Amino acid sequence: MTEELAVAAHGLEKSYGNVHVLRGVDLHVERGSVFALLGPNGAGKTTTVRILSTLLPPDVGTARVAGYDVVRERTKVRRRISLTGQYAAVDEDQTGTENLVMMARLRGFRRAAARARAAELLERFDLTEAAGRRVGTYSGGMRRRLDLAASLVTEPAVLFLDEPTTGLDPRSRLALWQAIKDLVARGVTVVLTTQYLEEADELADRIAVLDHGTIVAEGTAAELKQKVADTRLDITFVDRASFRAASAKLGDAVVSAEPEELRLATVTDGSAAHVRSLLDDIDPSRTTIAHFRTRTASLDDVFLALTGRPAQERPKEPAHA
Amino acid sequence: MPEHIAPAPSRVGDLITMAARSLRLTSRNAEALLISLTLPVILMLLFVYLFGGAIDTGTAYVTYVVPGVLLLCAGFGASLTAQTVSTDMSSGAIDRFRSMDVSGAAVLTGHVTASLARNVVSTALVLAVAFAIGFRPVAGLREWLLAAGVVVMFVLAISAVSAVIGLLARTQEGASGFTFFMTFLPYPSSAFVPVDTLPGWVQGFAENQPVTPVIETLRALLLGGPAGSNALLAAAWCGGIFVVSVLLARVLFHRRVR
Ligand SMILES: Nc1ncnc2c1ncn2[C@@H]1O[C@H](COP(=O)(O)OP(=O)(O)O)[C@@H](O)[C@H]1O
Ligand SMILES: [Mg+2]
Numbered sequence: 001m002t003e004e005l006a007v008a009a010h011g012l013e014k015s016y017g018n019v020h021v022l023r024g025v026d027l028h029v030e031r032g033s034v035f036a037l038l039g040p041n042g043a044g045k046t047t048t049v050r051i052l053s054t055l056l057p058p059d060v061g062t063a064r065v066a067g068y069d070v071v072r073e074r075t076k077v078r079r080r081i082s083l084t085g086q087y088a089a090v091d092e093d094q095t096g097t098e099n100l101v102m103m104a105r106l107r108g109f110r111r112a113a114a115r116a117r118a119a120e121l122l123e124r125f126d127l128t129e130a131a132g133r134r135v136g137t138y139s140g141g142m143r144r145r146l147d148l149a150a151s152l153v154t155e156p157a158v159l160f161l162d163e164p165t166t167g168l169d170p171r172s173r174l175a176l177w178q179a180i181k182d183l184v185a186r187g188v189t190v191v192l193t194t195q196y197l198e199e200a201d202e203l204a205d206r207i208a209v210l211d212h213g214t215i216v217a218e219g220t221a222a223e224l225k226q227k228v229a230d231t232r233l234d235i236t237f238v239d240r241a242s243f244r245a246a247s248a249k250l251g252d253a254v255v256s257a258e259p260e261e262l263r264l265a266t267v268t269d270g271s272a273a274h275v276r277s278l279l280d281d282i283d284p285s286r287t288t289i290a291h292f293r294t295r296t297a298s299l300d301d302v303f304l305a306l307t308g309r310p311a312q313e314r315p316k317e318p319a320h321a
Numbered sequence: 322m323p324e325h326i327a328p329a330p331s332r333v334g335d336l337i338t339m340a341a342r343s344l345r346l347t348s349r350n351a352e353a354l355l356i357s358l359t360l361p362v363i364l365m366l367l368f369v370y371l372f373g374g375a376i377d378t379g380t381a382y383v384t385y386v387v388p389g390v391l392l393l394c395a396g397f398g399a400s401l402t403a404q405t406v407s408t409d410m411s412s413g414a415i416d417r418f419r420s421m422d423v424s425g426a427a428v429l430t431g432h433v434t435a436s437l438a439r440n441v442v443s444t445a446l447v448l449a450v451a452f453a454i455g456f457r458p459v460a461g462l463r464e465w466l467l468a469a470g471v472v473v474m475f476v477l478a479i480s481a482v483s484a485v486i487g488l489l490a491r492t493q494e495g496a497s498g499f500t501f502f503m504t505f506l507p508y509p510s511s512a513f514v515p516v517d518t519l520p521g522w523v524q525g526f527a528e529n530q531p532v533t534p535v536i537e538t539l540r541a542l543l544l545g546g547p548a549g550s551n552a553l554l555a556a557a558w559c560g561g562i563f564v565v566s567v568l569l570a571r572v573l574f575h576r577r578v579r
Contacts (some may be wrong), residue, residue: 025499053420055578076495078422079327089413091342106423108328134349150417154327 001181004067006158006189007052011061014047014213021047023213024061028150029158029206030189034184036204037193040303044213045193046086049162052287053083053190066157068266085293086162086193092136096127099135099146103153106122113228120147141172159183161192165199177202197302203226209306216306222317224302232301233278237262242288249282256304262290270294327421335423339431344438347401352508353497357397358443362450365390366369368513369454376514384555387451387541389512395476399483400497402436406487407496408576425574429484436480437473444472458543468542474559475535480504482564488573507532531558547557567571 006027014022020289022044029035037045050056052065054074063070066080090099097118103265104114122131134142142166151159164180180203184190194200199223200207208218232255237243243262247254256265268274275294278319283289297305348354373382409415409428414444418428448456460468478534481501490496509523509534510516516524527533541548 050416053416055416057418075422077327078420079329081420083417084418085413087413089417091346091414093346094342098345102338102342103421106418106421107334108331108334120443138330147413157326 004031005029005064006033007035007063007065007191007192009048009052009063012048012051012058013060013269014044014051014056014058018196020060021213025210025213027052027063027208029189031157031189032187033205034180034190034192034203036200036207037210038193038195038197038207038302039193040195040199041211043210044211046162047213048210049083049085049160049191049193052161053081054078055103063276068234080157082154082156082158083160084147084151084162084164086142086166088147088318089256090143090150091133093134095132095134096122096138096146097131098149100153103141103150107153109153117153125149126175127201139172141168143176144168144172144176145179148176152183155188158189158191161190163193163195166195173199206294209302211303211307225297227305230297231268232295232297233263233268233275234263235279235282235289236296237288238263238290239288242283246282246288255301268294289317332424332427333429336430336434338361338421339427340434340438342433343405343432343435345556346405347435347439350401350404353401353404354439357394357401357439358446361390361394361443363448364393365447365451366454372513374544376518380387381455381457382545383454383456385540386513387447387458388458388536389507389510390447390451390470390511391444391472391539392445392475392507392535393404393504395440395479396500396506398436398439398476399479399486399500399503401434401439402480402483402567403487403490403496403500404493405432405435407490407493408486409493410488415578419578425578429570430576432487433477433480433484436483438470440476452551459545460543464507468539471535471538471542471555474563478531478559478562478566481563481570485566485569485573488570488577501559506530507536512536531555531562534558 005028007027009025009027012022012025013020025044025048027035036046039045047056051058052063052070054070054077057071065077068076070077074187085143094102100118100121101114104117105111109117119131122128125148126151127142127146130138130142135146136146138146148161148164161180165176168176177199180192192203204221206220207224208215208219209224210216217227235246237246240262243259243264246264247257250264250266253266254264255267257263266278268278275292279289348537358555369383373386376382377388378385404535415425415428419425482503486499490499507513509519509527511527511528512532516527516533519527533549537551538548538555540546541551
């Protein structure tokens with residue numbers, strides 16, 4: 001049992017009508033690790049998580065989670081997992097305490113034990129002060145923390161987090177990252193989905209990139225970054241002629257081009273020496289480059305590198321599906 | 322790794338927890354709750370004091386009208402039930418519950434049970450006010466118990482329909498709007514005026530819709546007199562509506578979570 005993988009999925013396929021949402025997804029997640037499923041809106045992340053958390057049977061393929069089959073042994077799986085879905089699952093018209101006590105009751109706690117567990121979780125997620133207030137009055141970050149707490153009433157063998165920080169402000173995002181890291185330190189296996197490369201990088205041991213229902217790359221953050229090269233140099237030119245000349249000179253080294261903006265991007269290691277030599281190569285006369293900027297590779301860059309085309313949709317606020 | 326395996330779920334325990342949750346949620350929707358509790362009482366007062374004098378029913382009008390008002394309560398409660406079901410289906414709540422092995426049936430039955438509990442309160446309120454303004458039924462304990470059974474049957478049927486509406490509607494507002502017809506159903510019936518005083522084309526509907534036999538059965542029980550075939554008709558209507566709604570709810574639920 002301890003040898004077994006936390007998640008082992010083979011050839012998962014799912015269609016809605018003639019929309020092929022998943023086209024043969026394989027996943028392997030080691031126990032005690034953090035696994036990120038990275039992909040743009042509509043890639044099939046939520047569908048994958050819903051299959052793994054027993055909510056949706058796959059059309060084709062099998063999956064075992066915490067050692068049990070997600071279709072044939074779903075009751076056993078359900079007793080060993082927790083899910084924090086993409087859409088909030090705490091009741092706005094109940095208080096923080098009431099929400100957690102209810103979850104504990106559903107997990108079989110007696111009344112007094114449920115109260116004690118709720119208080120403990122509220123404390124751990126820094127919500128004690130708001131415990132008696134209705135969740136409708138909480139900020140987005142507080143709501144997400146409560147949602148996470150609600151899935152930890154019993155510590156699960158595998159925790160699924162579907163876009164845990166989408167729509168959060170940077171400070172709340174950091175707080176939630178810390179909460180997830182604390183869980184990992186306790187030995188919980190985490191499978192999370194995200195639209196942000198940075199988030200996967202920060203939290204995950206292994207990352208799978210999902211595009212149109214297919215895993216297009218999988219590996220550690222370092223391995224993926226090697227493929228993608230994680231620092232970009234954006235160069236903006238003074239006119240169209242210099243833009244064209246630089247494009248021709250860089251050739252394959254151009255990773256993205258925005259002709260209307262007269263902007264090219266190329267790969268750099270980010271060191272001053274490398275950036276300086278790149279700029280000198282491209283513009284020896286020091287007259288054709290208007291600005292430059294270095295930045296971390298974005299999900300778009302990852303996509304471009306892996307699929308040869310941009311991720312169609314920018315990360316968006318969740319809409320109701 | 323500390324591995325906690327949640328205990329096998331208790332179906333009855335889950336149902337009680339879900340019903341308590343539904344009651345708590347609806348009791349905080351202050352506006353809707355207030356309407357569902359006070360509107361039947363206000364309507365009863367309106368009927369008795371404004372129109373009662375003009376309507377000849379052969380008994381004190383308040384006595385005639387109480388059974389109809391009890392059914393109005395069920396209609397007004399329906400909107401809350403549909404809203405809570407619809408909210409659960411369109412938020413992440415239902416996925417969370419199912420991932421904890423709480424069945425969809427427990428969630429929906431919880432809402433229906435809560436609806437029944439709310440109706441006990443609104444019915445008691447209507448009866449208390451009715452007694453205060455001169456409602457004098459002749460029923461004994463046995464008739465009262467049977468009458469309570471009839472009301473429960475009707476409320477269960479209406480609540481099951483409300484759950485179906487909640488499963489169909491994509492928004493809370495939609496859910497609440499759709500239940501409107503249920504608050505209307507008692508008007509073209511024998512609830513407030515004898516059917517033979519209604520316009521001819523309404524009479525046909527009034528005689529053949531579910532509310533009329535339920536009302537006539539309640540009147541027979543509370544005021545004395547023969548229920549005739551009405552009792553059987555009432556049971557058939559309520560039972561039929563309930564069973565069809567439960568079957569529909571199953572299908573709709575599975576379609577929504579796919
Ligand atoms: N119940 C459904 N019916 C029809 N299409 C669906 C359904 N659920 C998801 N889809 C479609 O499947 C695709 C993937 O959806 P999803 O798994 O939610 O992606 P992600 O979570 O990566 O944004 C989308 O194009 C979406 O429209
Ligand atoms: Mg999603």
